[in-house]
Amino acid sequence: MKKDIHPELFEVQVHCACGNTFKTRSTSKELNVTLCAKCHPFYTGAQKYVDTAGRIEKFKKKYEKKS
Numbered sequence: 001m002k003k004d005i006h007p008e009l010f011e012v013q014v015h016c017a018c019g020n021t022f023k024t025r026s027t028s029k030e031l032n033v034t035l036c037a038k039c040h041p042f043y044t045g046a047q048k049y050v051d052t053a054g055r056i057e058k059f060k061k062k063y064e065k066k067s
Contacts (some may be wrong), residue, residue, distance in 0.1 A: 018039035
């Protein structure tokens with residue numbers, strides 16, 4: 001491997017929006033995420049809508065008028 005071309009790796013604490021925290025390595029010094037393995041619907045098996053931009057409500061509002 002060539003010297004001095006690779007970014008520095010840090011051991012960081014990842015903070016999820018659900019409150020879960022875990023350690024990993026990253027080139028960033030801090031990581032904040034919205035979903036992790038503890039709260040993601042694929043891993044939990046519970047259906048949950050993750051809609052931060054309000055797209056679901058916008059869709060329902062748009063097509064409720066036509067019905």
